[in-house]
Amino acid sequence: MAGSGKAHLRPGRDAVLEVEDLVVEFPVGRGQVVHAVSGLDLDLLPGETLGILGESGCGKSTAGRAIMQLPAPTSGSVRFDGAELTGLGGGALRRGRARLQMIMQDPISSLNPRRKVKDLVAEGLSVWGFDPADHEGKNKETVVRELLAAVGLEPDVVWDRRPHELSGGQCQRVCIARALMLRPRVLICDEPVSSLDVSVQAQILNLLEETKERFGLSMVFIAHDVSVVKNISDRVMVLYLGKVCEVLPSEGMHLQAVHPYTRMLLASIPGEETEADAEASSGPGARAAELPSPLNPPSGCRFRTRCPLATDLCAAEEPVLRELASGHAVACHHVESP
Structure with a gap:
């Protein structure tokens, strides 16, 4: 389920990139607003790769661009190398983010x-x-x-x-x-292989890993392909409609993931679907697969309209990220430790 909270952050670890309460909204007329990213928090340590995973429309690319101030977020804080980027403009912003580089999707x-x-x-x-x-x-x-x-x-x-x-x-x-x-310290990779042939994808992914080691980089790797994110990341953050569902280590992710949405994404990988995943996705508790509109996201937990575990509590109260184990946090009222 999708919620708020900071249980996944690691204060005191000298993060090279820190994002707090990031909000990105786009007015579309008639008083309506697209809620693209709603209170995102993340930190990135030197030499680490953070994977941001989710379906199209979950806000992952918007979050990456907002970190780069392209455009600036509606609200929130982005600190790179200890310096605040939000609120800067012109030459000051360009100098501040010179060592924060982005690789685009196309x-x-x-x-x-x-x-x-x-x-x-x-x-x-x-x-x-x-x-x-x-x-x-x-x-x-x-x-x-x-x-x-x-x-x-x-x-x-x-x-x-x-x-x-x-x-x-x-x-x-x-x-x-x-x-x-x-000579950047951080690379933000926004779906860098999604437009390439499968054979070329592997070459570029290997190149990114070699480049990270050779130049001592940290990376934020944004993608909708679960297997790609699993293989290249140290930690994985799962987004749904602009909210964080789960944050966990990539190693053993298919065994440790407990969030219904993360399990649904893992079930899309051939060979990764468990019997419980199959039952949840096709059994009597399964919900509609259509993604709700970011113009009017569901109350409480944003994933509840598609979640097999949803109850009245999920509609009334937004779940808060809580730590299940070291490095593993989840936002759900109903799941327990794996």
Whole structure:
């Protein structure tokens, strides 16, 4: 079930990214508001990968963009490296988030079609200025070539090409190289493989893991594919209609997950569905599969209209995240420890 609370946060752990009470709402006229993200809290430790998982429309991509202030959230706090980003504007915001980079969902449309690869990768240095002292005395061309090679591209082959002359996988590698140019501390990956062929997906995921280790990055990995999030993340946060349902370690996730929505997502992976999952999804307690509108989300627990465990309590009272075990928190009135 979807609820509020901060039981999953880890105060005192020197997080590189801290988000508290993040709210993103979009007015759509006639006094109506889309409640895209409603009170999201998360923290990200150095070297950690946090996976944000949920169906389309759950608010995960909106949350990622709001962390980057693209656009700024309706309310809430985003602290990166101890500095508050919300409320900043213009040059101050651009400087504050220079080491917080994002990889977009569609690699081709996120690249300027008129620019060559060499200029796309070096764009950050062109904006902020190039100081050879920051790159071990190397010149700009050498740095760009080394980054292209680091992401699996042959510099001499792609150097003067434009995005339309590259495959989707090559474009995504260019996006990763461009993001790495400013030596970020955090990468926010918004569905970075969803538009790629399955064979290319594996290559990009392996590249992201290698890049994380090589450059000492932390990552927020946003996706709707359960198996992808499980494999690349250290912790997984499950969202439903802008609310957190469950936060748990990715290792052993299929055994530890207890939230009805998380179990439903896991059941979508061939071979992961348990007998209890099958009964819950097709038995007499199963509810309608249609996602409620974010214009008018259900009262209490937002997942209750689809939950086989829902009772009157779920409609009257929003569940609060509570800790079941170390690193495992769930927002549900009815589930117990696994």
